[in-house]
Amino acid sequence: DAGVIQSPRHEVTEMGQEVTLRCKPISGHNSLFWYRQTMMRGLELLIYFNNNVPIDDSGMPEDRFSAKMPNASFSTLKIQPSEPRDSAVYFCASSLAGGDYGYTFGSGTRLTVV
Amino acid sequence: KNEVEQSPQNLTAQEGEFITINCSYSVGISALHWLQQHPGGGIVSLFMLSSGKKKHGRLIATINIQEKHSSLHITASHPRDSAVYICAVSMNNDMRFGAGTRLTVKP
Numbered sequence: 464d465a466g467v468i469q470s471p472r473h474e475v476t477e478m479g480q481e482v483t484l485r486c487k488p489i490s491g492h493n494s495l496f497w498y499r500q501t502m503m504r505g506l507e508l509l510i511y512f513n514n515n516v517p518i519d520d521s522g523m524p525e526d527r528f529s530a531k532m533p534n535a536s537f538s539t540l541k542i543q544p545s546e547p548r549d550s551a552v553y554f555c556a557s558s559l560a561g562g563d564y565g566y567t568f569g570s571g572t573r574l575t576v577v
Numbered sequence: 578k579n580e581v582e583q584s585p586q587n588l589t590a591q592e593g594e595f596i597t598i599n600c601s602y603s604v605g606i607s608a609l610h611w612l613q614q615h616p617g618g619g620i621v622s623l624f625m626l627s628s629g630k631k632k633h634g635r636l637i638a639t640i641n642i643q644e645k646h647s648s649l650h651i652t653a654s655h656p657r658d659s660a661v662y663i664c665a666v667s668m669n670n671d672m673r674f675g676a677g678t679r680l681t682v683k684p
Contacts (some may be wrong), residue, residue: 496672505663505674505675505676505677506663506665506674507674508671508672508673511671519669519671521671522671552618554620556620556622565610565622565623565624565625566610566622566625567622568612568619568620568621568622570618570619571618571619571620573618
């Protein structure tokens with residue numbers, strides 16, 4: 464398995480533009496997580512899916528952020544419109560819920576909004 | 578006060594030294610995670626534990642649920658262990674992260 468795959472690795476966009484981050488979890492994992500990491504706030508959980516269903520999106524900063532998981536092998540995190548304060552590294556992770564398993568993280572997407 | 582506190586914030590060791598990183602938390606948890614983030618930014622999950630002790634190679638993680646405390650130990654440390662080590666706790670469907678401990682192992 465290639466692990467959790469995120470794309471793009473880097474994204475630079477202008478303020479006000481729509482940004483879409485993508486994640487392919489490990490095959491067979493039924494939980495998927497989106498995290499954001501900044502210098503000021505460290506790692507934060509944004510949203511969590513279990514069996515493709517969003518369970519808790521209370522970590523999503525505001526309505527500009529939305530996440531979907533249309534099937535077990537793909538998820539997106541969208542920011543519309545983007546703002547400079549959204550600049551961060553966004554990580555996706557997946558796991559097999561219900562067991563004594565750790566999480567597998569993707570390599571992250573470094574987003575810069577100018 | 579943060580719900581997850583790590584100590585120390587920074588740690589410098591000589592190759593071969595035994596290293597301990599501590600994590601204390603103030604909430605009820607379902608599991609505790611130790612993560613490793615390398616200078617390149619990638620995050621690796623080292624351990625997920627809810628009781629007792631786990632060992633992978635030179636890494637050992639322990640947790641005391643009553644005391645709400647966990648430790649990560651590295652035996653015979655090596656420069657390639659240099660990274661940021663992050664403690665995280667999961668509770669219900671949420672996760673809280675410590676600020677991380679930056680470890681530098683010098684040859």
